[in-house]
Amino acid sequence: MTALHLVDVDRWPGIARVPNSPVRAAVARQILRRAVRDLPVTVRLPDGTRLGGDGPELEIRSDAFFHRIGADLKIGFGEAYMAGDWRPGSGSDLADVLTVFAHRLPTLVPPVLQRFRRWVERPIAQGNDRAGAQANVAHHYDLSNDLFATFLDPTLTYSSALFADGDTLAEAQRRKIDSVLDLAGVRSGTRVLEIGTGWGELAIQAASRGAVVRSITLSAEQRDLARKRIAQAGVPAEVELCDYRDVRGQYDAIVSVEMIEAVGERYWPAYFAAVDRLLAPGGRFGLQSITMPHDRLLATRHAQGWIHQYIFPGGLIPSVEAIGTIAAGSAGLEIVGRRDFGPDYARTLRLWREQFTARPDVIAGLGFDAVFRRMWEFYLAYSEAGFRSGYLGVSQFALVRQC
Template identity: 60%
Template sequence: MSTSSVDRAAGPSPQPIQQPIPQQIADESRWPGLATPPHSPLRARAAEALFRRAVKSLELRVTFPDGTTLGAGGPEAPEMRIRRPAAFFHRLGADAKIGFGEAYMVGDWTADDLPGVLTPFAEKLATVIPPFLQRFRRFVERAQPAAEENTIEGSRENIHRHYDLSNDLFSTFLDESMMYSSALFGPGDSFTQAQHRKLDSVLDYAGVRAGSTVLEIGTGWGELSIRAASRGAKVTSLTISQEQKTLADARIAEAGYSDRVDVRLCDYRQAEGEYDSVVSVEMIEAVGASYWPTFFSTIGKRLRPGGRFGLQAITMDHDRMMAAARSYTWIHKYVFPGGIIPSVEAIEQGMAENTRLKLAGMREFGQDYARTLKLWRERFLARWTDIKDFGFDEVFGRMWEFYLAYSEAGFRSGHLKVHQFGFADPR
């Protein structure tokens, strides 16, 4: 796919997907239990009271079918339109961390500027629930299911549920580099140039140059391997997604680097050999906190003395990471099962405790991720008709739109960040 004109074109932004959709579109065979909201009057009343209290101070407008409005935003503020209040509050009452997104998926509420609505919520995330109630969260929040534990088999299933959806799906909204991670924008960069700037930066942190042997943990669709091979390196790249391996092999062959890149269907825990450099871009988020020591120690074992490690990771503040460590959220249920976002402290401590490597460099560029996600969301909406033809329904479309907007809001608000790290072996 060429560098799409979606991010350059003049005119209005693509419109959200069919708003609102009727609940019966939530096909029971595809979306079990989604069409019918839970029923818990006591919890629904409590959720409504907390919601009304929270939005009073947010810079947005919340409108109801009877014309009443909440929120601190003026006429130009982003508008959240609640279409089915009873269903909305019953979903929130049953499980706010999942029900809020599910209510959007089925059209209980909608918005023309979805990231604009979600950003104020993200900015106030730590205070939306009053402190005196937060102490009870461990009694009411769902924990991540044991079935989504990131064992070797569990990781394959978790990755399959997201990355094996369809290569065609991802090609509709990613740029021609097929990078599914934050770009690093420089002045005047196209989207693809910004993705290559990101790759060059993390490869520099890893010390990749002509003659280097490189282990990549998390192949994606092969662009980092191609970029490393173009420097004269020899790359072994690991993935547990068959769909990604198939397309990565084809793209690497088309670029002329099949003799320099070996893509293996292999878990990082099964890696062998020693390398001058290890590189991993936004894969650690899928590892799971209980497996971080194994992940870090694997890097240490696979590096030769004097080797370097380049890492790109989504991060969050350490206290928020600890508070959310066992929570089961909408993102886990519908997008990334088994995942947890680390903090900078967790990464630095994990590397110090499990390897000989020392931090040699670091940069943060979270607002570039917000921009990246905005471009992906606009491309996704602009190509929705094509995506439907791949067999995805309206509920999936609204789910994916919510995921991209939800993530963009996280970075816009500063709740989420993205860092690149360089670690070096002093030997």
């Protein structure tokens, strides 16, 4: 059984079309059988056969699943979920299923087959020059402000929260913002540049401290709503459409929360060089970034994955080592403070997904079809699994010029 009959071919050609790759599909079957022998997961095949042992259940509903992952494992697994070729079994949670596989992500494919990756993996397609960066940001952030409002908390903050006991999500988001503002030394009178506005909450909190705030974004949707929210809050802060490479001036503090992931590896040196150029003597840079282990960054940095294909085109998550090395080498910036809180991101994503999946009719009313909703459910659960397994982390950094 499959949900392909629900797919709009014009809107989702890559989902409606199932690859015909019998040899690779057979290899994918064998890899799955081998993997589940050692994983705490149950797999139910289309003919009812059960593989594996105890643990959350992955129910494969169509043989198209094997053709998709055989053609391209990195992209096909997510596409198969979008198409309805698999789902969590009864009583199983999607993130629980994905976390099992995330724990073993680097070794799921046998070493003998990994040497063939360069022949089957696609290169990251979208660049991040000025035109590319604008298009990549619009692809994700200009979907619809109303869509994001369906699952974000009232602060409309779209990055990891930082929880203390008893916090609501909104309180934890404000706590996170205060933390990165503190790392950047933001206080009354501080000239602040924010790179990546979001929907304005950080600018509001910085201005509420008495700082002089300029925030830049490439998203017209975010700019418009951020300006409205700032006016409603009654605080002075400027928000404008501008590429970080085109900013001029001097700032006592620069703050950037989960924007570096969209910069692209090729432009990381330019990003830190821009920060260095704009930072006044004695200034501080407060950075929040998702991170991955450095060896995984090196192994995957050139390969197009499902996230690139459907969610964040052109992006790449850095490692802590890459941040430290490039910041020092390109800009003479040194990390003098760091806070890690990966488990808080898993919790944040869980709360977002609960809100998103609880409102299918509202999201459908905004014009987003069933394939889109499965895509975003997979994205949120996939990301949660990454943080739960430790494959992904998130950190806040304080950087200053080296003496």
